[in-house]
Amino acid sequence: MKILVIGSGGREHALIWALKQNSASPLKIYCAPGNAGIAQLGECVNIAADKHFELIEFARANAIDLTIVGPEVPLANGIVDEFQNSGLKIVGPSQAAARLESSKAFAKDFMQRHAIPTADYVVAHSSDEALSAVRSDRFGDTNAAVVVKADGLAAGKGVIVARSRAEAESAIAELLSGSVVAQEAANQILIEEALEGREVSVLLFADGHDYALMPAARDHKRIGENDTGPNTGGMGAITDASIIDPEVLDQIVREVVEPTLKGAVMEGFPFRGVLFIGLMLTAAGPKVLEYNVRFGDPETQAILIRLESDLAEIFQALVAGRLREVDIRWREGSSACVVIASEGYPGAYPTGAPITGLDRVIVGPALQVFHAGTSWSEGGELVTAGGRVLGITAWQPTLDAALARCYEAVDQIDWSGKQFRRDIGRFGQGEKASGFRI
Ligand code: AMP
Numbered sequence: 001m002k003i004l005v006i007g008s009g010g011r012e013h014a015l016i017w018a019l020k021q022n023s024a025s026p027l028k029i030y031c032a033p034g035n036a037g038i039a040q041l042g043e044c045v046n047i048a049a050d051k052h053f054e055l056i057e058f059a060r061a062n063a064i065d066l067t068i069v070g071p072e073v074p075l076a077n078g079i080v081d082e083f084q085n086s087g088l089k090i091v092g093p094s095q096a097a098a099r100l101e102s103s104k105a106f107a108k109d110f111m112q113r114h115a116i117p118t119a120d121y122v123v124a125h126s127s128d129e130a131l132s133a134v135r136s137d138r139f140g141d142t143n144a145a146v147v148v149k150a151d152g153l154a155a156g157k158g159v160i161v162a163r164s165r166a167e168a169e170s171a172i173a174e175l176l177s178g179s180v181v182a183q184e185a186a187n188q189i190l191i192e193e194a195l196e197g198r199e200v201s202v203l204l205f206a207d208g209h210d211y212a213l214m215p216a217a218r219d220h221k222r223i224g225e226n227d228t229g230p231n232t233g234g235m236g237a238i239t240d241a242s243i244i245d246p247e248v249l250d251q252i253v254r255e256v257v258e259p260t261l262k263g264a265v266m267e268g269f270p271f272r273g274v275l276f277i278g279l280m281l282t283a284a285g286p287k288v289l290e291y292n293v294r295f296g297d298p299e300t301q302a303i304l305i306r307l308e309s310d311l312a313e314i315f316q317a318l319v320a321g322r323l324r325e326v327d328i329r330w331r332e333g334s335s336a337c338v339v340i341a342s343e344g345y346p347g348a349y350p351t352g353a354p355i356t357g358l359d360r361v362i363v364g365p366a367l368q369v370f371h372a373g374t375s376w377s378e379g380g381e382l383v384t385a386g387g388r389v390l391g392i393t394a395w396q397p398t399l400d401a402a403l404a405r406c407y408e409a410v411d412q413i414d415w416s417g418k419q420f421r422r423d424i425g426r427f428g429q430g431e432k433a434s435g436f437r438i
């Protein structure tokens, strides 16, 4: 079977590793464009993830049986519809279903139509509308925090949790200025009630009728320990039974997962692909923060190291609408992914630093080094090539053991300016919405 994976990060490396690791039959994997770690498992193809036509040509010319899309941008731009119109099989939601991620206003209105619990909100179409929403008392008294969001995709830069109304007003001005997010992403601005509680990520496979949950995950977004400093794409993630109580998970399934999937069917865009629901567990019950219509990064690394079943078979069943026929099993225990990043990330960072010590890390089914931003230098050395560079990922019977395995490996690996958080998996008590988060 021939599989094409689209993307180039740690998420895509983990997907390809899991595909190969658990496959009952031999797989030939291509990745467009891939990275140095992925090149050890499959063939990297030099086509960018947004070049739909070239990707379709490649899939046709190489008789690809199944394509899997990692990042959100091609999904929002309709890559799934285009592949299907060309008679090619692809895992991911249609462009219509991808609006759950590509338009936050669409997602909030969808949740409202289907009575899915989420923060109270206003969609503003102008600066005046946005300012009058933050100046009103709709979101609590004017000392309360309020959240300002750009409607469209903004690579994590479109959400500001403002601790004061003055901060919210400057966030609105900043989003509308076009300096932080693209102008078209900020055509509509959302003002939301700030929720407080613990965040969890629930991911699932869905085939339009049926769904299967993955182990719940949590990630760490800030660069600094104790959740300080600016936001990143994610500095680490865990899966562990302590993340959600079984009753709360049942409540999330009843109040969020099923109404979302049924609502999508009712509105004519049955969801096929991977749905990632970001939730806040508030005192008033779980509430949706956002939908993503794809795997998360680095949640995927922590989740897939626990997958026992054949991932290619799951994806084939998903595109054929027979997910219920596959038995999806997960390894018992817990997992962790610790990201090691370049100096300066999430700001400007150097590339080309030689990475040492990888040969000292003994990888296997319980420990993997997933590459996010790596490449080969002309001299054949493995070098850094991105902000997030590696995701050290372990699965063990307990979270403490998984974290210990990760950090043992993290300490073996080095490059000039390497940075990571020592507190992955250690979440503070009484967490609150505060400051800037993705
Ligand atoms: P989103 O992209 O909408 O999920 O927002 C990203 C992050 O911003 C979330 O993971 C939360 O940490 C934070 N956030 C978003 N919406 C809210 C809200 N209504 N209340 C508190 N925090 C929020």
Ligand code: GLY
Binding pocket: 219, 233, 234, 292, 295, 296, 297, 298, 299
């Ligand atoms: N880690 C969050 C995301 O992938 O969107």
